[in-house]
Amino acid sequence: MWSILGILTVAIGITLYEVPSILEKNFKKELWVFSSLLLFGVVLSIIESLNIDIPTPLDWLAVIYKPFTDLIFGVLE
Amino acid sequence: MGRSDEEMIGNEKISPRQFKFLVILCYIGTSILVTPGNVASVTKQDAWIATILGVLIGLLLVWLYNSLGNNFSNMTLVEYSEKLLGKWIGKLISLLFILFLFINCSTLVYILGNFITTQIMPETPVQFTNIIFVIVIIMGTRLGLESFARATEILYPCVIGLFIILILSLCKDIEIQNIQPVFEFGIKPIIRGSLLYVSYSSLTLIALMMIFPAYVNNMKEAKKSFLKGTLTGGIIIFIVTLLSILVLGHDITARNVFPVYILAKKIHIGNFIERIEPIISVLWFITMFFKTIIYFYGATLGLAQILKLKDYKSLTLSLGMILVVLSLVVYPNTAYADTWNTTTWVPFVLTYGFFLPLLLLLVGKVRKSRREKN
Numbered sequence: 001m002w003s004i005l006g007i008l009t010v011a012i013g014i015t016l017y018e019v020p021s022i023l024e025k026n027f028k029k030e031l032w033v034f035s036s037l038l039l040f041g042v043v044l045s046i047i048e049s050l051n052i053d054i055p056t057p058l059d060w061l062a063v064i065y066k067p068f069t070d071l072i073f074g075v076l077e
Numbered sequence: 078m079g080r081s082d083e084e085m086i087g088n089e090k091i092s093p094r095q096f097k098f099l100v101i102l103c104y105i106g107t108s109i110l111v112t113p114g115n116v117a118s119v120t121k122q123d124a125w126i127a128t129i130l131g132v133l134i135g136l137l138l139v140w141l142y143n144s145l146g147n148n149f150s151n152m153t154l155v156e157y158s159e160k161l162l163g164k165w166i167g168k169l170i171s172l173l174f175i176l177f178l179f180i181n182c183s184t185l186v187y188i189l190g191n192f193i194t195t196q197i198m199p200e201t202p203v204q205f206t207n208i209i210f211v212i213v214i215i216m217g218t219r220l221g222l223e224s225f226a227r228a229t230e231i232l233y234p235c236v237i238g239l240f241i242i243l244i245l246s247l248c249k250d251i252e253i254q255n256i257q258p259v260f261e262f263g264i265k266p267i268i269r270g271s272l273l274y275v276s277y278s279s280l281t282l283i284a285l286m287m288i289f290p291a292y293v294n295n296m297k298e299a300k301k302s303f304l305k306g307t308l309t310g311g312i313i314i315f316i317v318t319l320l321s322i323l324v325l326g327h328d329i330t331a332r333n334v335f336p337v338y339i340l341a342k343k344i345h346i347g348n349f350i351e352r353i354e355p356i357i358s359v360l361w362f363i364t365m366f367f368k369t370i371i372y373f374y375g376a377t378l379g380l381a382q383i384l385k386l387k388d389y390k391s392l393t394l395s396l397g398m399i400l401v402v403l404s405l406v407v408y409p410n411t412a413y414a415d416t417w418n419t420t421t422w423v424p425f426v427l428t429y430g431f432f433l434p435l436l437l438l439l440v441g442k443v444r445k446s447r448r449e450k451n
């Protein structure tokens with residue numbers, strides 16, 4: 001509970017720090033990218049703070065690269 | 078956090094000297110603590126031969142990066158691949174490259190957090206060490222390339238000084254029979270070991286293509302700096318590996334995650350200079366910081382360039398937040414990290430560190446010769 005509160009506080013802090021200067025310069029695209037990244041970050045952090053398992057991206061990479069891995073280390077075995 | 082609003086992408090320039098220091102620190106990066114163990118687990122007492130081979134391969138790779146850099150003297154790798162391969166394929170490849178940088182960045186933060194919680198501060202939750210480290214990285218990135226490149230000029234002499242202290246104080250513990258017999262297991266383990274070594278050190282230098290040659294003054298000098306930096310870094314890692322084997326023996330070296338730290342614990346001079354291993358951790362924090370910041374800077378700048386944003390600094394805080402979470406989940410445990418580093422990591426880094434620049438170089442050549450024919 002406390003950690004979620006902390007994450008939201010940080011997110012609000014980041015928004016207050018960042019958004020005025022983006023708005024001032026009228027960077028529309030920057031605002032979109034910034035908001036979606038921040039939203040993604042907040043959601044990820046909350047999932048992590050609730051101790052729900054986030055799969056590591058390395059697992060997928062290991063599957064994709066399996067043939068190459070076998071090839072390289074097969075030759076050098 | 079300093080904010081200079083007038084600074085947009087691409088206004089920064091660093092000198093070849095600063096670039097050389099960045100190359101060295103980036104090259105030493107993780108290797109100084111991790112390489113001896115990983116390489117020794119494959120090649121036993123011949124690990125030092127594997128590092129020599131690795132340094133030579135590394136110089137060839139840098140030569141490849143240099144000749145690729147010739148093709149685009151005022152662009153970063155991301156901009157160049159978009160120009161060369163067209164909008165969509167170029168953007169896709171750049172996006173994959175950025176993901177590669179970002180994943181590497183998170184693994185580095187993991188390694189640092191892991192080191193601090195296992196060796197120095199076992200009771201601090203790893204989340205907090207990671208958060209603090211990421212905050213420093215974000216600050217550095219926001220201050221910009223020029224600032225952290227200038228910081229290398231102060232911190233590089235510290236690294237070399239600490240390194241010399243480490244070497245000198247271990248000279249008396251050397252036992253030459255630890256590296257005998259030479260070539261006991263033949264050439265194959267040596268090639269495998271040097272491949273592992275190259276995968277941590279030289280192949281990851283591709284991250285510097287987000288800085289070089291676009292933001293470095295004097296292309297000709299910069300190319301020389303790239304080679305010199307790689308050579309210097311290679312010599313440092315070679316000495317560290319040789320020392321670990323000579324002092325600890327290959328067995329202890331291979332069995333520890335951070336053998337150089339154990340090495341520093343060995344130092345006893347007289348009966349009053351002891352337990353100076355914090356020296357090696359300071360050294361390592363500095364090199365680690367620069368390696369991580371190169372990745373993070375590359376990833377943020379690259380993302381901004383793909384999306385054609387005018388300012389990358391607004392992305393740093395939210396990307397940093399994602400980075401912290403990723404660093405906590407990227408390796409479920411140390412055993413996983415070990416397996417990953419010695420298997421999938423090698424083809425993964427080869428894709429970006431070797432095949433990507435090779436592809437760009439070849440496509441560039443074909444394009445050029447076609448243009449000349451027309």
